[in-house]
Amino acid sequence: xxTPSPADVSGPPRIAGPGEGIGADELALAARxxxxxxxxxxxxxxxxxxxxxxxxxxxxxxxxGAWRLTVDGLVRTPLRLDMAELRAxxxxxxRVTMECAGNGRARLEPRPVSQPWxxxxxxxxxxxxxxxxxxxxxxxxxxxxxxxxxxxxDHGIERGVEQDYQRSLPLGAAAGDDxxxxxxxxxxxxxxxxxxxxxxRLVVPGWYGMAHVxxxxxxxxxxxxxTGFQQAVAxxxxxxxxxxxxxxxxxxxxxxxxxxxFPDFMSRTRLVRPGPVHLEGRAWSGFGPVTRVEVTTDGGxxxxxxxxxxxxxxxxxxxxxxxxxxxxxxxxxxxxRAADAAGHVQPLEQPWNRGGFGNNLVQxxxxxxx
Amino acid sequence: xxTPSPADVSGPPRIAGPGEGIGADELALAARxxxxxxxxxxxxxxxxxxxxxxxxxxxxxxxxGAWRLTVDGLVRTPLRLDMAELRAxxxxxxRVTMECAGNGRARLEPRPVSQPWxxxxxxxxxxxxxxxxxxxxxxxxxxxxxxxxxxxxDHGIERGVEQDYQRSLPLGAAAGDDxxxxxxxxxxxxxxxxxxxxxxRLVVPGWYGMAHVxxxxxxxxxxxxxTGFQQAVAxxxxxxxxxxxxxxxxxxxxxxxxxxxFPDFMSRTRLVRPGPVHLEGRAWSGFGPVTRVEVTTDGGxxxxxxxxxxxxxxxxxxxxxxxxxxxxxxxxxxxxRAADAAGHVQPLEQPWNRGGFGNNLVQxxxxxxx
Numbered sequence: 001x002x003t004p005s006p007a008d009v010s011g012p013p014r015i016a017g018p019g020e021g022i023g024a025d026e027l028a029l030a031a032r033x034x035x036x037x038x039x040x041x042x043x044x045x046x047x048x049x050x051x052x053x054x055x056x057x058x059x060x061x062x063x064x065g066a067w068r069l070t071v072d073g074l075v076r077t078p079l080r081l082d083m084a085e086l087r088a089x090x091x092x093x094x095r096v097t098m099e100c101a102g103n104g105r106a107r108l109e110p111r112p113v114s115q116p117w118x119x120x121x122x123x124x125x126x127x128x129x130x131x132x133x134x135x136x137x138x139x140x141x142x143x144x145x146x147x148x149x150x151x152x153x154d155h156g157i158e159r160g161v162e163q164d165y166q167r168s169l170p171l172g173a174a175a176g177d178d179x180x181x182x183x184x185x186x187x188x189x190x191x192x193x194x195x196x197x198x199x200x201r202l203v204v205p206g207w208y209g210m211a212h213v214x215x216x217x218x219x220x221x222x223x224x225x226x227t228g229f230q231q232a233v234a235x236x237x238x239x240x241x242x243x244x245x246x247x248x249x250x251x252x253x254x255x256x257x258x259x260x261x262f263p264d265f266m267s268r269t270r271l272v273r274p275g276p277v278h279l280e281g282r283a284w285s286g287f288g289p290v291t292r293v294e295v296t297t298d299g300g301x302x303x304x305x306x307x308x309x310x311x312x313x314x315x316x317x318x319x320x321x322x323x324x325x326x327x328x329x330x331x332x333x334x335x336x337r338a339a340d341a342a343g344h345v346q347p348l349e350q351p352w353n354r355g356g357f358g359n360n361l362v363q364x365x366x367x368x369x370x
Numbered sequence: 371x372x373t374p375s376p377a378d379v380s381g382p383p384r385i386a387g388p389g390e391g392i393g394a395d396e397l398a399l400a401a402r403x404x405x406x407x408x409x410x411x412x413x414x415x416x417x418x419x420x421x422x423x424x425x426x427x428x429x430x431x432x433x434x435g436a437w438r439l440t441v442d443g444l445v446r447t448p449l450r451l452d453m454a455e456l457r458a459x460x461x462x463x464x465r466v467t468m469e470c471a472g473n474g475r476a477r478l479e480p481r482p483v484s485q486p487w488x489x490x491x492x493x494x495x496x497x498x499x500x501x502x503x504x505x506x507x508x509x510x511x512x513x514x515x516x517x518x519x520x521x522x523x524d525h526g527i528e529r530g531v532e533q534d535y536q537r538s539l540p541l542g543a544a545a546g547d548d549x550x551x552x553x554x555x556x557x558x559x560x561x562x563x564x565x566x567x568x569x570x571r572l573v574v575p576g577w578y579g580m581a582h583v584x585x586x587x588x589x590x591x592x593x594x595x596x597t598g599f600q601q602a603v604a605x606x607x608x609x610x611x612x613x614x615x616x617x618x619x620x621x622x623x624x625x626x627x628x629x630x631x632f633p634d635f636m637s638r639t640r641l642v643r644p645g646p647v648h649l650e651g652r653a654w655s656g657f658g659p660v661t662r663v664e665v666t667t668d669g670g671x672x673x674x675x676x677x678x679x680x681x682x683x684x685x686x687x688x689x690x691x692x693x694x695x696x697x698x699x700x701x702x703x704x705x706x707r708a709a710d711a712a713g714h715v716q717p718l719e720q721p722w723n724r725g726g727f728g729n730n731l732v733q734x735x736x737x738x739x740x
Contacts, residue, residue, distance in 0.1 A: 003699055004740045006641055009634040021391015027400065027476060028638045031488050034404030037565070039428045049419035049563050050429075056635050058409045059420075106397060114636065118401050158635040193419050195407070265426050265528040266484065268398045269379040329373055370374045 007160035013241070015354065016111040026106075026116045035120030041258045041282050044124070044320070045095065045188060051123030052209075053195045054100050054115060056165055057156025060215050064191075064199035069135075069183070073149075073221035076140030083199055086130055086185060093128040094182060094205060095314040097284045101208035101235060101248045104359030112356035119256060119363045124282075124318055127203045129184035133175045135219070141175065145221040148174040149228070150202055153215035161229045167213050168226035169204065179205040179316065183216065205316035206250050206286035208358070210235050237353045245353075251286030252360040253346055255293045255321065255338035259365050270367045277325045281336055283308070284318035288341035293321040299333035299364065300348060306336065327369040334365040377530035383611070385724065386481040396476075396486045405490030411628045411652050414494070414690070415465065415558060421493030422579075423565045424470050424485060426535055427526025430585050434561075434569035439505075439553070443519075443591035446510030453569055456500055456555060463498040464552060464575060465684040467654045471578035471605060471618045474729030482726035489626060489733045494652075494688055497573045499554035503545045505589070511545065515591040518544040519598070520572055523585035531599045537583050538596035539574065549575040549686065553586065575686035576620050576656035578728070580605050607723045615723075621656030622730040623716055625663045625691065625708035629735050640737045647695045651706055653678070654688035658711035663691040669703035669734065670718060676706065697739040704735040 016023075022030070033054045040050040064083050071079040100121035105112055107119070136148070152165040174181055182203040185192060192198040197214030204211040210230065226232075236245030258280050261272035283290040289311035294303040306323040321336070339345040350361045386393075392400070403424045410420040434453050441449040470491035475482055477489070506518070522535040544551055552573040555562060562568040567584030574581040580600065596602075606615030628650050631642035653660040659681035664673040676693040691706070709715040720731045 004701060004738045006738075006740050008740070009637055009639040009641055009738050011637060021393055022397050023391055025636050025638070027392050027486055028488060029636075030397065030400040031405045031486075031490050032407045034423075035401045037402045037425065037429055039431075040564070042431060047564055049421075049423070049565060051419075053404075053419070055407065057633055058629075059407055061409075061412055116397055116401075118398060120401050156632045156635055157641060162641075194410070194417055195419060259428075262526045263427055264379040265526055266395050266399075267379055267381060268395070271376055271379055271527060271532075331374060368374045368376075368379050370376050370378070 006157060006162055009157055010160045013159065013354070014113040016113055018110065022106070022116055023113065026113060029115045033115055035117060036123050038120060038256060038259055041256055045126055046123040048188060048193060051125055052100060052121040054121065054209060055154065055195060056158070057154045059194050060153040062153060062194070062198055062215055067199050069200060069216060070218045071135055071139045072218070074142040074145035074223060075221055076142060079135065079139050083185065086183060086200070089130045089134055091128055091130055092182065093126050094180065094203065095124060095126050095317040096203055096205045097122065097124045097316060097318040098209050098212060099251050101210050101357045104361060105356030107361060108350055108352055108356050108359055112354055114356060122256070125187050126189065127182055127184040128186035129182040129203065132181040132183055135183060136175045141171065141221055144223045145171055146224065147171060147222050147226055149220045149222055149226045150213040150216060151218040151220070152213045153217050158229060159233065163229055165213065165230060166228045167211055167230050169211065179207065208248055208251055210248065234355065235357065236355065237357060238355065239353055241354065248357045251284065252358050253283070253285035253287070253290060253338040253340045253344050254360045255281060255283035255336035255346065256363055257281040257334060257336045257365055260367065270365060272327050272367055272369050274327055274329055274369055277327045278322065279325050279334070280320065280322040282318040282320055283336070283338040285338065285340035285344065286316065287344055289315070290319050290338050291341050292339040294337045295323045296335050297325055297332050300335060303337065329369050332367045332369065334367055335362045337362050376527060376532055379527055380530040383529065383724070384483040386483055388480065392476070392486050393483065396483060399485045403485055405487060406493050408490060408626060408629055411626055415496055416493040418558060418563060421495055422470060422491040424491065424579060425524065425565060426528070427524045429564050430523040432523060432564070432568055432585055437569050439570060439586060440588045441505055441509045442588070444512040444515040444593060445591055446512060449505065449509050453555065456553065456570070459500045459504055461498055461500055462552065463496050464550065464573065465494060465496050465687040466573055466575045467492065467494045467686060467688040468579050468582060469621050471580050471727045474731060475726030477731060478720055478722055478726050478729055482724055484726060492626070495557050496559065497552055497554040498556035499552040499573065502551040502553055505553060506545045511541070511591055514593050515541055516594065517541060517592050517596055519590045519592055519596045520583040520586060521588040521590070522583045523587050528599060529603065533599050535583065535600060536598045537581055537600050539581065549577065578618055578621055580618065604725065605727065606725065607727060608725065609723055611724065618727045621654065622728050623653065623655035623657070623660060623708040623710040623714050624730045625651060625653035625706035625716065626733055627651040627704060627706045627735055630737065640735060642697050642737055642739050644697055644699055644739055647697045648692065649695050649704070650690065650692040652688040652690055653706070653708040655708065655710035655714065656686065657714055659685070660689050660708050661711050662709040664707045665693045666705050667695055667702045670705060673707065699739050702737045702739065704737055705732045707732050
């Protein structure tokens with residue numbers, strides 16, 4: 001008789017065939033998770049419910065009253081903290097732009113089969129919590145620790161591996177001031193919503209979303225680099241299945257445009273009236289401030305500098321930009337392109353990899369003026 | 371030279387071909403809009419950000435301070451009310467389960483091409499506002515009025531027709547106690563979020579979402595049934611393109627199950643351990659209380675009654691149900707089926723129509739026990 005094994009619920013990684021439409025599995029993820037409608041780029045801080053959400057397994061039924069964060073492994077004093085104890089520690093609030101590492105995946109050709117984001121898996125929030133270093137200092141990190149491993153309560157199976165969601169950070173990133181990791185318990189001044197990690201999550205400013213472990217239960221200091229599924233198997237830049245690949249870490253620069261005018265329901269093509277059109281959007285990078293945003297209305301044949309807001313006090317929050325356009329009747333393709341202080345520029349050709357990570361190819365917005 | 375016309379941004383209605391995957395246009399809608407992750411059925415009131423959202427065009431940049439609701443047409447005293455005036459009127463709070471008329475569309479075979487919902491376009495909220503009849507009484511509806519037309523600020527093009535989103539209700543439904551229509555300005559005790567109609571929306575308990583006009587700007591009493599796009603062209607039950615069809619109105623009964631155990635990331639197939647498994651979910655109908663929920667673990671060969679919570683004081687809020695299952699190793703297909711007091715039962719074969727509306731075919735949840 002066929003006795004099932006847990007591994008039977010997983011299929012192998014897969015790249016879609018030429019012209020293959022989005023499948024039932026990708027659609028199920030797209031219906032659960034959600035991006036930020038691009039008109040919400042108008043908000044400096046993304047309103048609740050418009051910030052992107054990606055949940056690997058299920059949103060856990062978390063009880064904040066019973067929640068405990070353990071800090072253990074290579075520490076002098078293992079800790080077990082409840083939410084009241086965490087809230088009693090000095091807190092900070094940071095404005096952080098967060099983006100899914102898979103943003104742009106469904107635009108890749110060929111398309112890696114996973115959560116099929118176009119360009120909208122982003123959002124900015126004010127996160128309040130305790131600096132991770134405060135808690136690590138209280139526990140006393142022992143010599144020999146090289147990484148901190150973070151364990152969430154989100155439980156599932158992926159590629160045949162049953163797991164709690166786990167990721168690690170090098171000790172320098174976890175315990176230092178750069179990027180200044182938070183144990184966050186509030187979002188935009190209110191409690192964390194369930195889908196954003198209630199009651200406690202990690203926030204790793206400047207890093208892609210996979211690092212910001214939600215429903216955080218444990219921080220474990222370890223003597224060797226973590227090789228769990230989400231660190232060594234998933235979230236690697238690979239072009240072939242067998243290479244170890246480079247780890248996915250910081251957010252590559254991206255500029256997005258508020259699509260101007262108004263849309264057709266189904267095609268999402270935009271219509272603008274002839275005359276002056278105010279173009280605006282936001283741009284960000286996890287490597288440093290955005291230093292330049294260029295705009296095109298002819299699909300990339302010519303580019304012009306946009307007016308870019310100076311970086312504010314928040315190093316990892318997006319920056320606004322705007323540009324004026326005199327639209328005449330016709331068909332256009334608009335795009336914006338960001339460059340950052342570290343010298344990265346958004347590519348005009350896709351940065352393809354098997355996982356579909358970090359695709360910051362410029363966004364193209366077809367517009368009809370009539 | 372090719373001078374574009376606004377109609378050029380729209381394509382014709384379309385039914386997907388056999389085996390045709392979800393297209394780029396459907397994916398763009400799925401990435402913007404979002405369903406309720408099914409584990410959120412655990413909440414009696416859906417937390418902010420988990421309630422389903424469907425926006426036809428763009429979320430308007432609404433300014434609550436400058437917002438005015440006009441009430442005109444066949445009334446004795448046309449009104450122009452600001453938000454402070456509306457908030458000064460006696461308010462009520464109603465718990466209402468809302469569902470998109472297109473919920474289930476992407477499960478239809480063949481599939482109408484539009485927002486590709488599976489089963490998750492639902493949510494329940496506490497809506498606070500002014501009964502519409504209060505405002506209609508203040509304006510004084512004149513003899514001869516047969517419908518109230520509701521105009522939102524959401525502007526776009528659909529099938530070549532440029533429009534503000536508009537829907538109507540028969541005068542009896544708009545001005546009476548059944549279903550008790552609200553002009554709502556708060557959701558779950560807080561201001562309406564932008565995507566839910568900030569600062570003012572209609573709530574029509576028991577009706578599918580298309581009736582609950584968001585970003586509501588005007589109520590106009592008219593002498594003849596409204597024939598606008600969203601009333602006479604869209605949201606009709608039709609099997610052929612040329613028939614007038616029946617209007618989409620109240621919500622057909624549906625039961626949904628919290629998928630038990632834990633999922634595989636990509637396939638969403640569930641894994642449970644052998645032993646007792648608590649099955650639970652919610653059920654609702656816009657035609658009256660749910661009177662029975664049946665559960666199957668063998669894909670519909672056999673059904674057993676679930677324990678159904680009695681309807682509460684809120685006629686149009688979902689009812690909880692649960693059922694205990696002794697799982698043994700093997701493969702299962704779980705489903706639940708609701709029946710309501712009006713005699714409607716969820717179908718086991720799809721109720722196909724060209725718009726993909728009202729597909730309340732039972733949800734099937736594949737589960738592996740190991």
